[in-house]
Amino acid sequence: MSDVVLHGGLILLILSLAVMTVVTRDTFAAITAFVVYGMLLGLAWVALGSIDVALTEAALGSGITGALLLRAAVCLRDKEAAAEVRRPGRAAHRVSGLVCAAIAAGLAAMVLMLPDPAPSLAPAVMESLPATQVKNPVTGVLLAFRAWDTFLETVVLVLALVAVWGMTPDALWGGRPGELRQHAHDGPLVFLARVLPPVGVMLGIYLFWIGADEPGGKFQGGTILAAMWMLTLLAGLTDAPPVSRRWLRAAMVAGPATFLLAGLSGVVFASGLFAYPPGFAKPVILLIEAASTVSIGVTLCLLAIGPPSRPANR
Amino acid sequence: MNTTEWFGIAAALLIGLGLYGILTQPMLLRKIVSFNVLGSGVFLMFGVIARRGAAAGLTGDPVPHAFVITGIVVAFSASALAVTMALKLHEDTGESAFPEGEDATAPDNPDEDKA
Amino acid sequence: MSLALDIFTVVMVVAGLFFFYAGSIGMLRFPTVESRLHALTKADNLSVGFIALGVMPQMAEATDALKLLLAWALILFSSAAASQLIAIAARRNRRRDP
Numbered sequence: 144m145s146d147v148v149l150h151g152g153l154i155l156l157i158l159s160l161a162v163m164t165v166v167t168r169d170t171f172a173a174i175t176a177f178v179v180y181g182m183l184l185g186l187a188w189v190a191l192g193s194i195d196v197a198l199t200e201a202a203l204g205s206g207i208t209g210a211l212l213l214r215a216a217v218c219l220r221d222k223e224a225a226a227e228v229r230r231p232g233r234a235a236h237r238v239s240g241l242v243c244a245a246i247a248a249g250l251a252a253m254v255l256m257l258p259d260p261a262p263s264l265a266p267a268v269m270e271s272l273p274a275t276q277v278k279n280p281v282t283g284v285l286l287a288f289r290a291w292d293t294f295l296e297t298v299v300l301v302l303a304l305v306a307v308w309g310m311t312p313d314a315l316w317g318g319r320p321g322e323l324r325q326h327a328h329d330g331p332l333v334f335l336a337r338v339l340p341p342v343g344v345m346l347g348i349y350l351f352w353i354g355a356d357e358p359g360g361k362f363q364g365g366t367i368l369a370a371m372w373m374l375t376l377l378a379g380l381t382d383a384p385p386v387s388r389r390w391l392r393a394a395m396v397a398g399p400a401t402f403l404l405a406g407l408s409g410v411v412f413a414s415g416l417f418a419y420p421p422g423f424a425k426p427v428i429l430l431i432e433a434a435s436t437v438s439i440g441v442t443l444c445l446l447a448i449g450p451p452s453r454p455a456n457r
Numbered sequence: 458m459n460t461t462e463w464f465g466i467a468a469a470l471l472i473g474l475g476l477y478g479i480l481t482q483p484m485l486l487r488k489i490v491s492f493n494v495l496g497s498g499v500f501l502m503f504g505v506i507a508r509r510g511a512a513a514g515l516t517g518d519p520v521p522h523a524f525v526i527t528g529i530v531v532a533f534s535a536s537a538l539a540v541t542m543a544l545k546l547h548e549d550t551g552e553s554a555f556p557e558g559e560d561a562t563a564p565d566n567p568d569e570d571k572a
Numbered sequence: 573m574s575l576a577l578d579i580f581t582v583v584m585v586v587a588g589l590f591f592f593y594a595g596s597i598g599m600l601r602f603p604t605v606e607s608r609l610h611a612l613t614k615a616d617n618l619s620v621g622f623i624a625l626g627v628m629p630q631m632a633e634a635t636d637a638l639k640l641l642l643a644w645a646l647i648l649f650s651s652a653a654a655s656q657l658i659a660i661a662a663r664r665n666r667r668r669d670p
Contacts, residue, residue: 165494204532231481264519
């Protein structure tokens with residue numbers, strides 16, 4: 144009974160925020176609604192029993208995505224009226240509405256007709272999990288059973304950053320991303336950027352470390368590290384490094400490179416590509432996770448602040 | 458009635474809403490935001506399927522959970538790239554939306570060459 | 573003992589909900605950005621504190637209870653700073669177009 148009230152209320156809130164996100168005319172208001180929507184979606188993931196996904200959704204899907212979208216909204220602030228001219232006519236709105244309602248209805252019907260009993264890989268995962276020596280089944284799936292997917296995904300992050308940097312004007316290549324900030328008058332921001340990062344960095348490392356056995360892992364931990372770096376950049380306490388710096392590039396590829404080396408070593412020391420030597424699975428997984436946490440933190444922050452926008456020598 | 462199914466229906470509605478935003482919002486940035494709503498609806502549907510597959514003492518099937526975590530990260534990468542392209546378009550042409558129909562020849566489009 | 577702790581939890585959480593309610597009404601009804609921020613941050617920080625304190629005895633381990641305390645401290649810091657920043661931005665906007 145309490146589930147009905149709690150989950151029903153949560154779903155109503157999520158749906159109304161989604162409507163606000165999609166139809167509100169003011170872009171800033173829409174993005175604010177989107178951030179709150181993401182936070183509540185995190186609660187929905189808790190209700191659906193996955194703390195791992197809830198952490199990722201709240202930190203990355205809502206938090207850092209929100210920061211990225213707000214940065215763009217500020218740049219495009221004066222363009223809203225101009226774009227409004229391009230709004231499709233009433234008839235196009237109606238047709239789109241009908242098509243989307245039909246798609247939603249079809250998907251809803253499919254959800255209600257899902258096979259019962261539901262197919263599940265949970266027993267298979269729990270049966271093989273002891274071999275990986277980690278206790279968090281999601282980490283087991285990410286780092287052992289579907290390691291190939293997860294490896295490619297860490298590569299996708301780096302490729303996306305390369306593509307973002309590819310849009311740098313020629314004159315600024317090798318320069319620093321973001322704008323230089325000297326916000327002496329934003330005292331509260333500077334204060335926050337001094338107090339929060341020590342706790343945040345500890346929390347990020349904790350989430351990575353606990354991820355082997357409890358909800359958490361490199362994505363959640365790395366996201367918090369990225370957020371802390373963004374905070375210090377925003378407050379002007381640190382300056383973004385020029386993208387040509389070698390240490391920066393090394394930090395970006397440390398995770399995928401460690402992952403690949405560990406995967407290749409499986410050919411020699413274990414039964415094949417991305418197989419871990421029996422008895423050493425946990426140290427190898429922790430090594431990959433540690434390197435990936437750093438890479439994910441660096442890459443996510445750089446993705447959010449965009450391509451170089453000013454020369455390296457200030 | 459099981460509340461898991463409610464989340465499934467909500468996920469279907471979120472997908473429809475996101476698609477509606479992509480189709481009707483003129484500003485590219487708003488299309489990207491709507492794309493994220495659509496994506497989170499798809500993820501939520503994965504969550505419902507995972508929840509239905511709860512077994513072996515777990516609250517859900519961990520395989521779809523792992524997919525969703527990688528999915529959220531990839532969706533962010535795609536959004537970051539899309540935002541960068543939208544800002545680049547604005548920087549180069551002053552546009553914040555796709556020129557369409559007769560608007561494609563609007564005077565604020567400097568690349569247009571009408572001979 | 574456990575009954576007393578349960579009653580403590582219920583009382584604290586109800587108190588927290590009351591302040592959340594009051595803060596939300598303030599945010600909806602107060603006229604200016606500053607007064608709305610005032611209602612929101614004061615009342616909400618208090619209610620998060622009440623709820624964190626109330627739920628602490630229900631935790632299985634002492635470290636979990638400490639994590640709740642840390643979460644409250646983090647919320648205090650970030651919401652205090654965020655409300656100041658919003659107020660500064662609001663004042664700046666008013667100066668630009670009065």
